[in-house]
Structures are given as C-alpha cells and as structure tokens.
Amino acid sequence: MSLDLAFATKVFAALFAIMNPIANLPVFLSLTEGASVAVQRRVALIAAAGTAIGCTLSILAGRPILDAFGLSVDDFRLAGGLLVLLIALSMVQGSASHAHAATPSETARDLDPADVAIYPLTVPLLVGPGTIATLIIFGETARHAGKAVELAAGVSAFLVLLTGALLAAPFIGSHLSQTATAITRRLMGMILAAVAVEMMATSLRVLFPGLTR
Numbered sequence: 001m002s003l004d005l006a007f008a009t010k011v012f013a014a015l016f017a018i019m020n021p022i023a024n025l026p027v028f029l030s031l032t033e034g035a036s037v038a039v040q041r042r043v044a045l046i047a048a049a050g051t052a053i054g055c056t057l058s059i060l061a062g063r064p065i066l067d068a069f070g071l072s073v074d075d076f077r078l079a080g081g082l083l084v085l086l087i088a089l090s091m092v093q094g095s096a097s098h099a100h101a102a103t104p105s106e107t108a109r110d111l112d113p114a115d116v117a118i119y120p121l122t123v124p125l126l127v128g129p130g131t132i133a134t135l136i137i138f139g140e141t142a143r144h145a146g147k148a149v150e151l152a153a154g155v156s157a158f159l160v161l162l163t164g165a166l167l168a169a170p171f172i173g174s175h176l177s178q179t180a181t182a183i184t185r186r187l188m189g190m191i192l193a194a195v196a197v198e199m200m201a202t203s204l205r206v207l208f209p210g211l212t213r
Contacts, residue, residue, distance in 0.1 A: 003150055003153070004147055004150045007141075009154065010154070011151055011153075011155060014134055014192065015055075015131070015135075016188065017191040020185060022176070022180075023185040025165065025166075025172055025181075028043075028047075029169055029173045031116040032116070040170060047121045047126065050121075050122035050123070051122050052159050054123065054131070055159070060139070062139045062140055063140065066140075073144075074206045075203070077200070078200055079133070081200035083130055084130050087130040088195075088196055092190060135155075139151065
C-alpha cells in the first residue's frame, strides 16, 4: 500500500502554519530572557514534549469528545475551520491571534523561565484552540480514510522541526530580523487560510449536498 504523501504534507504544512516556529521564536526568547543556555534548552525540550503530548491527546481524544457532545466530524470541521480562518486572518494582518497569543502578564520578565515551558509557551501559544481543532479534524479524516501512518508522519516531522527550532532559538534569533518574522507570519497565514477554507468547504458539501449540484 502506497503512502499518501499529499496528506502527510498537508498535516505538516497546517501545523507549521498554525504554530509557526519561526514567528514564535521571539516569544520564546522573550520568555527565557536572562536565562542560561542550559535553562533555555530545558525549556525548549519541555515545551517540545508538552506539544507532542498535546497533539497526541487531541488526535486520540477527538472522537470521544465529539461523541460526548453528540457532534459529527463535519459539524466540528465547519466550526474548526471558522476558528482556524480567524487565526489565519489575524496572521495575514500581521498580528498574533488572541486564541494563541500570550497576554502581557504572561510575558512579564519576572516569570521563572523554567515555569513558562508549559504555560504559556506550550498552552496556549503552541497548542491552542486552533491547533486542537485542526488535529481533531485531521485525526478523524485519517481514521475514516485509513491514513494513520501519514498523519503520524506529518505530525512527527513537524515536531522534529519544532524541537530543532526551539533548541536553536538563541542562534536563530540573533540572525532573524523583524521583517523576516513579519513576512513569515503573513505567508503562514495565507497557507492556514487555505487549509481553513478547505475544511469548511468539505463540511458544507456533506451538510448541504445541494451545494454540489
């Protein structure tokens, strides 16, 4: 059986767009400002592990959550698509989404760098509502289409990239300009918007079959 590389790539691209390691590096650096290299690495590893756990739980718990509320995957896909589209539009406009952004109090300098690995770095900055909704939808799609291997490959590839980016944050941050960060955020916003539109279009075709006639 051949692997659906297109689906794996779509998963990778969606996670890269919504979590955007490059655009979030300045946030990581600000949260760990003044910390030693060893502490920064520890924060990066804890955040990467927390993100991996959050992604896994979102995929595995998707169906039980939908069943508990009596929702179909298409109901959730439409709502999730709208949520992801809102996040994408805020990224295109050059601002961080409120659903994933840390509040000013969360980025205060008096925070212990070791304490920010899970909150707010992992939740809600990386594993926010948009990420959870996207993974639940991809999880259900993979379950129905028999694409669990492709889903795992796409998520794993992104997590490896995220871990590398966080560990290399001090080096990358010293060479990354604000212009590059802004351009990356807008580009990822466009990709994420396309993913969101596809989610909504797919659910609308199922919920309203007459639209495809």
